[in-house]
Amino acid sequence: MGTKIAEPAWDPIxxxxxxxxxxxxxxxxRSHGGVLVVIAAGGGxxxxxxxxxxxxxxxxxxxxxxxxxxxxxxxxxxxGVLMVLISEVGxxxxxxxxxxxxxxxxxxxTFSTYADEVRDLLRPGSAPLAFGYLAGTVLGAxxxxxxxxxxxxxATGR
Amino acid sequence: MTAALVFLGAVIGAPLRYLxxxxxxxxxxxxxxxxxxxxxxIGCLILGGLTGAALPSxxxxxxxxxxxxxxxxxxTFGYETLRLVEQRSYFWAAMNVVISVIAGLGAALLGYTxxxxxxx
Numbered sequence: 001m002g003t004k005i006a007e008p009a010w011d012p013i014x015x016x017x018x019x020x021x022x023x024x025x026x027x028x029x030r031s032h033g034g035v036l037v038v039i040a041a042g043g044g045x046x047x048x049x050x051x052x053x054x055x056x057x058x059x060x061x062x063x064x065x066x067x068x069x070x071x072x073x074x075x076x077x078x079x080g081v082l083m084v085l086i087s088e089v090g091x092x093x094x095x096x097x098x099x100x101x102x103x104x105x106x107x108x109x110t111f112s113t114y115a116d117e118v119r120d121l122l123r124p125g126s127a128p129l130a131f132g133y134l135a136g137t138v139l140g141a142x143x144x145x146x147x148x149x150x151x152x153x154x155a156t157g158r
Numbered sequence: 159m160t161a162a163l164v165f166l167g168a169v170i171g172a173p174l175r176y177l178x179x180x181x182x183x184x185x186x187x188x189x190x191x192x193x194x195x196x197x198x199x200i201g202c203l204i205l206g207g208l209t210g211a212a213l214p215s216x217x218x219x220x221x222x223x224x225x226x227x228x229x230x231x232x233x234t235f236g237y238e239t240l241r242l243v244e245q246r247s248y249f250w251a252a253m254n255v256v257i258s259v260i261a262g263l264g265a266a267l268l269g270y271t272x273x274x275x276x277x278x
Contacts, residue, residue, distance in 0.1 A: 013241045014191045016176055016234050019183045028180065036173040043172020043228040044165040051164040051223055072232040079233035080240070101233075102176050107168045109232035112201035113223075115262040116209055119270060134263070138255055141236040149240065 015083050016102045027094065035098045042103015046075075050108050062126045065117045068110065069137055075109035076141040080148020089156050160219045167224020171201075175229050190250050191238045194231065195258055201230035202262040206269025211277060 012018035019025045027035050050071050057067040082101055086092040114137055121130035178200075179193030186192050205226040208218060235258055242251035 011241070011245060013189060013238050013245070014179065014183070014194060014234065015237045016179050016194065016231070017183070019180065036176070039173045039176050040169040043168040046172075047164050047168030047224050047228050048161055050227060051161060051219075054223075072236075075233040076236040079237045083237055098176070103172050105233040106175060106231040107172045107228040109234075110227040111198040111230035111232050111235060111258070111262055112205035112226040112266070113230075114232060115202040115259075115266040116205045116270070118263050119206060119266040120209075122267075134259065137232075138259060141232055142239060142255075145233075145236040145240045 012087060015079060015097070016106065023094070027098070031095075035095065038095050038099040039103040039106075042099040043107030044103075046104040046107025046109075050110065059117070062121070062129070064129060064133060065114075068113050068117060069133070069140065072109045072114060072137055073140040073144045075105045076144040077148040079105050080145040080150075081152040082148075084149050084152035084156070084158070088153070088158060160216065163216055163220040164224040164227075167220040167222075167226075168228035169224075171225040171228030175231065189242070189245075189247055191234075191254060194234050194238060195254070195261070198230045198235060198258055199261045199265045201226045203265035203269040204229075206266035206271075207273040208269075209266075210270040210273030212274075 012021050012024070017024050017027075050068075053071055054067045057070075059065045059067060079101060082097075082105070086097050086101070118130050118134045121127070121133060123130075175197045178197050182193035182196050205222055208222045208226070213221070235254070239251050239254050242248075242254060
């Protein structure tokens with residue numbers, strides 16, 4: 001009450017939605033479901049981009065799924081940049097996180113295809129590749145998030 | 159045509175991830191991202207089952223590439239893990255990676271094996 005701090009001291013963990021943040025707790029009711037519309041539109045666009053890349057860069061049977069790997073690593077780099085701009089620089093429109101973060105990047109990246117590709121590679125002959133893909137994506141994704149966050153902080157003087 | 163099916167599946171999957179995440183968080187107050195873990199594991203189970211069902215490619219584009227692809231997310235998982243590290247919750251950061259990967263792969267294997275066995 002009466003303080004100039006708009007958000008509480010709580011640092012959100014979940015970029016999709018964190019109910020500890022009052023503005024995010026209220027956004028669904030306050031937008032009359034409009035937040036769902038922008039998430040749906042963003043998710044559709046993100047998935048289309050993933051589909052397009054997969055078409056252009058098909059994985060041969062038993063090969064390393066480079067398209068999904070690239071999608072997930074690039075998506076992680078971008079969420080790092082986006083969340084610094086939204087939660088630390090704080091200049092974004094209220095629908096920027098739902099559209100770009102939850103929608104576009106959430107629809108672009110995929111955990112299910114990653115897991116199912118590992119499962120498919122987990123057979124005699126390609127088992128080392130399965131574990132390489134499994135660990136490589138985790139490592140690449142985490143380094144990409146870190147790089148995105150650091151880049152955005154450096155660019156905005158934080 | 160295929161692109162439209164992918165888009166349509168994702169239009170359902172992405173908001174469903176958001177709503178599921180909210181529902182899980184509303185019932186389970188914790189630093190650990192249970193909501194994201196839930197959608198990712200459920201999506202892996204469904205996609206494994208869809209792959210095991212050897213569906214026509216149009217149906218797979220809608221439900222697999224579109225719906226499951228958008229229901230699940232790697233960017234949210236990656237960002238959450240970094241946030242847990244930044245908040246010095248190293249144990250939960252490590253657990254998020256270990257549990258997500260093992261549960262996701264396990265769910266995909268279970269979905270695939272069970273559905274292929276039933277249909278085979």
